[in-house]
Amino acid sequence: MSSALGKLKTRIATGVGSTVAVCTATVYTIMGAGSVAPVAQYQAGAPIEAGRWQVVPHRAWVSTEKRVYGVRVKPGQQALVIEVDLNNRSASSSRIYDETLRPKWPAGTKPQNPDVALLRDDPKLIPLLHPGMPERVAYVWVLPDSVTLPEKLPVDVIAQTYKRMDNLYGTPLWTNPKVVGQFTLPLGHAEAPVEGGTPTDGEPSAGMPAASATERGS
Amino acid sequence: MKRRLATLALIVIAAVVLFAMQRSTLRYDELTGAIPVRGRMHEAVSTRLFDIKVQQVQFARKIAYRYLSKDQVFTTSGLWAVVTATLTARSESMSIMRGYWDGPQGLRYELSDRAVNPPDMPPIRLDPGLPRVGRFLFEIRPDQAGGATLVVWPQGLPPRLDDEVHIALDDLPRTADGELAVMDVVSINRPDGARR
Numbered sequence: 466m467s468s469a470l471g472k473l474k475t476r477i478a479t480g481v482g483s484t485v486a487v488c489t490a491t492v493y494t495i496m497g498a499g500s501v502a503p504v505a506q507y508q509a510g511a512p513i514e515a516g517r518w519q520v521v522p523h524r525a526w527v528s529t530e531k532r533v534y535g536v537r538v539k540p541g542q543q544a545l546v547i548e549v550d551l552n553n554r555s556a557s558s559s560r561i562y563d564e565t566l567r568p569k570w571p572a573g574t575k576p577q578n579p580d581v582a583l584l585r586d587d588p589k590l591i592p593l594l595h596p597g598m599p600e601r602v603a604y605v606w607v608l609p610d611s612v613t614l615p616e617k618l619p620v621d622v623i624a625q626t627y628k629r630m631d632n633l634y635g636t637p638l639w640t641n642p643k644v645v646g647q648f649t650l651p652l653g654h655a656e657a658p659v660e661g662g663t664p665t666d667g668e669p670s671a672g673m674p675a676a677s678a679t680e681r682g683s
Numbered sequence: 684m685k686r687r688l689a690t691l692a693l694i695v696i697a698a699v700v701l702f703a704m705q706r707s708t709l710r711y712d713e714l715t716g717a718i719p720v721r722g723r724m725h726e727a728v729s730t731r732l733f734d735i736k737v738q739q740v741q742f743a744r745k746i747a748y749r750y751l752s753k754d755q756v757f758t759t760s761g762l763w764a765v766v767t768a769t770l771t772a773r774s775e776s777m778s779i780m781r782g783y784w785d786g787p788q789g790l791r792y793e794l795s796d797r798a799v800n801p802p803d804m805p806p807i808r809l810d811p812g813l814p815r816v817g818r819f820l821f822e823i824r825p826d827q828a829g830g831a832t833l834v835v836w837p838q839g840l841p842p843r844l845d846d847e848v849h850i851a852l853d854d855l856p857r858t859a860d861g862e863l864a865v866m867d868v869v870s871i872n873r874p875d876g877a878r879r
Binding site: 557 | 710795
């Protein structure tokens with residue numbers, strides 16, 4: 466009897482690693498199966514903290530002009546433009562904002578990465594954005610004409626998490642992109658050349674009322 | 684009982700020592716990183732590849748720039764900062780590709796990319812024995828102006844086990860009452876900042 470108990474003890478001792486692993490996996494599976502928390506909803510003009518960036522959505526519109534903020538739109542294509550204020554919350558100048566906004570595309574649409582233009586003076590593509598200096602930018606996605614976009618377009622805001630040092634080099638790292646919020650903007654249609662409407666003085670975003678953000682271009 | 688206590692104490696001491704060793708070990712990045720060469724304004728700073736002497740810092744609300752016979756004015760949501768320096772290569776021709784404005788709290792501002800190919804700005808080509816003027820253009824937040832450091836390195840990638848210049852920007856333009864002197868417009872076409 467005592468030898469049988471000893472055998473059982475030995476077995477548990479040798480298999481303790483796998484036992485713990487199986488139990489942990491089970492617990493995580495059970496916890497993961499719960500209902501997913503709904504994504505936080507934001508209005509135009511409301512600041513959204515998204516990791517490296519603070520995003521303030523302003524307006525969205527569709528254009529078939531040949532050039533939208535310096536982005537070429539060929540015949541048979543349309544451009545979806547989303548204007549936001551971006552504020553760099555990190556400690557260094559950055560251009561890594563392409564993946565911050567992701568519109569909920571109609572099924573079957575897979576556009577390329579957006580072009581991002583700085584709306585100050587002459588629009589400039591792929592601008593460098595500096596720490597703590599909010600700027601109005603436009604995300605421009607070029608889509609085929611055949612895609613029908615909804616009247617109100619929900620847009621996911623994606624944030625990365627900051628890690629002070631990675632395990633290999635000990636350098637700071639932004640990682641693990643996650644949806645942290647969603648805003649929905651009515652889609653305007655711009656036929657005339659869209660110029661102006663960009664901030665002209667030192668205060669690009671602060672005084673911009675949310676209402677004017679939505680009525681332009683419709 | 685005594686022996687057990689001694690063993691326990693030994694384990695605790697070992698854990699503390701190991702933790703201290705783990706924490707104090709330098710990371711790969713720190714072990715093989717840049718070697719800062721520190722200096723101040725109006726003082727020649729020598730590195731392995733080049734010499735640099737920062738003469739002047741100017742602040743402006745707008746930058747004027749004439750490019751391909753088109754006059755442009757660039758605004759900013761903060762301040763423009765123009766750092767003027769004299770640079771010379773030491774033993775071979777090389778280029779200065781990068782410059783950074785490190786604010787007092789460690790915010791790092793890269794060179795502004797707004798103007799296209801401004802003259803005398805990075806990439807600045809240097810030849811041995813031929814001093815030339817080089818300028819660095821930044822867009823900074825106004826509260827990052829005082830107590831900042833200019834960081835310069837040659838070529839493109841961050842230096843590994845090589846010199847990196849850190850110059851304290853301690854002689855800023857001031858008005859009579861000690862405020863930061865901010866000009867309305869600085870032209871970046873000419874080294875003296877005057878408009879044509």
